[in-house]
Amino acid sequence: MVATIGITFLGTASAQPSSTRNHSSLALRLDGDVWLFDCGEATQHQVQKSNVKMGKIQKIFITHTHGDHIFGLLPILASRLNGAGGMAEGADDPRAQNLVSNMATAEPIEIYGPYGTRAYVRTGLKYTHTHLGSPYVVHELRTAHDPPEDSCTLPLDPAEQPGRDLAAGADGTWRDVFASDALAVSAAPIWHSVPCVGYAVAERPVPGKMVPALYVPHLKRTGTPMSVLRQLQLGERVQLADGTVLEGPARRPGRKVVILGDTYDPSPIAALAEDADLLVHEATNAHLPGIDPDTKATDTYEIVEERAKSRGHSTPQMAGAFAKRIGAKRLVLNHFSARYAGNDDVNEEARNVMVAIRHLAEEQYGDGREVLCARDLMTIDVEPRK
Template identity: 70%
Template sequence: MSALSSVNITILGSASAQPSSTRNHSALALRLDRDVWLFDCGEATQHQLQKSAVKMGKIQKIFITHTHGDHIFGLLPVLAGRLNGAGGMIDGVDDPRAQTSALPEDVPPLEIYGPLGTRAYVRHGLTYTHTLLGAPYVVHELRLPSDPQDGDYTAHPPHSYERPGRNILQTDGVWPDIYRDKLVAVSAAPILHSVPCVGYVVNELPVPGKMDPTEYIPELKRTKTPMSAMARLQQGEAVTLTDGTVLHGPARKPGRKLVILGDTYDPSPIARIAEDACLLIHEATNAHLPGIDPNTKDTDSYETVEERAKSRGHSTPQMAGAFATRIRARKLVLNHFSARYAGNDDVDEDARRVMGGIRELAESTFGGEVTCARDLMSFDVGPRREDWPGR
């Protein structure tokens, strides 16, 4: 396979610090064909997975943006559920699940990526809850220049099913290609929040261009070159015919780019690697909605709400829209809403009016498509940039 056939996002939680009856803590699932990657894992993410079409057993990677509880408190339950975990006795005495020597070395670990502290959080949580696992995991940490550049940053020994992780150092202010395979690459960069925070960029690698078989078949037949050469041409490769003629397949075209940000009042450090995103997911914690939100304070203004949001490390819809414009995104999904904004706008008229007002604020600074996240909302990502209308 040379290209992803399906890219889908399911919002598992769209709340900020406080969950509500209509919004869970932050988490989303990215489905790349059959594999699932989670981005953040707030409290009760495991419950949200059970309510969704996302299969727990398909989760291969978990990316944590920062270690605030509303983004990480659900990580240990998901990890234990995904890896067949269970409570055990201290030191696993007489418990066959603690016999890690029986686990084949070629079993791939579940991979976790996050900032400094992620490894210690997972290790200590599993250890002090005496959690036994049925498969391995690994934590890779994205280290800032001000962080320790090596070591685990914890004196506690690794959990019995923990595999050695990488400490990934920055290059020119970003973490390029923290993961890469034949179809997709992931890079990351710091974004500004009240604590160290990361934004992730998921790049589908260049895909085969459109091919007109009538340009190639006559030449293959003329030279009695096997028609199997068409498969190589479709991948953009050059094929030498039996008479020495060289045919070149269509140039490959850029794949889809997804930018998934954590909490931020200024994501400027990621802008360079986020340009031309098909999809930007950006927080919009606070909004000023006079005449729409009955909880709006008479003493507030657009300026005071923005300043208050920034002081807490967060953004308004207008700030999210401005960044979407800056990076030339095609679609903006607003996420991470204050508990005052109900997430049942699909059935409640008051909530629909409020979320419509939030969307319009983002549209005031961004001319593309804007969607407000709702828990268990699921949508496909596309098309690829070269296939955008008007290009």
């Protein structure tokens, strides 16, 4: 069971950053650990401004290899893994010896991404003469259209451990690309202008609500230690000395967080995303007549939607419709055009724009469900299910 699940948005811009929005990245906080989703330029600067600790980053999930989602990956690795530039490669160099020791003992940073992610990292480290002090590994999510061989002809970086090539299942998705006793991560392709994936992070079923009054009389009657309540809380079955069998409460579904990359149609992930507690969906473009001064007089909602789709992106209405389709409990809009300022907490004009964008999503989402517009360094907690 994970005690705390939360998200910190490190960058919420699309394509170009602005003075109020950094390139795409968000941090999923899982108790003490941090998983990054996308790593746009200057992500490490945003980490330093946030509640995210660099040393806690354990995994990095890349949705696609457009620069605004990956240009910050190498700097993050260099900072997180004690990298150095121009380090001598001789075996007698102390830092080289330290890497040898860490390769045998340290847990690697795990990177997940589509075909080409491994080549990007390996080539970038090679030609920037960056030498990492601890290991990393890249697992690639492969489709039937990807070449079977590695996309990089360079040998493994000295800090690189061999990664897995993860083949999609018969339904085109990647189930349990990571799995532990507490969490499982699955992925699916989503439609964009280049190969792109979305991720579903699902908490395992958690213990049900404990009602001690149902059990304590039986424990007292048979002289059973009260410590047995701990076993029952975990959903276990306990047989008492007189033969009475007590059943712990049935386990409840865990939380689910769905994080999408850029998309004009995320339909392939719908089954994995169903009943999400929190959906993060892009809303790059919106039609805001009378609110956004840059709105074209000839535009309509339909024209803006078609323009967004032609570039592989979504409008707030499209995000709201998908959130409704999968039964998401909360929707967070993300990946905004540079024309939409991210300082709506202090600027009235920006606030009016983001309120209008939120309302467009709510029109499709409906039922009074919560819609939020992400801004840089915003933090959201995902509460346990009742």
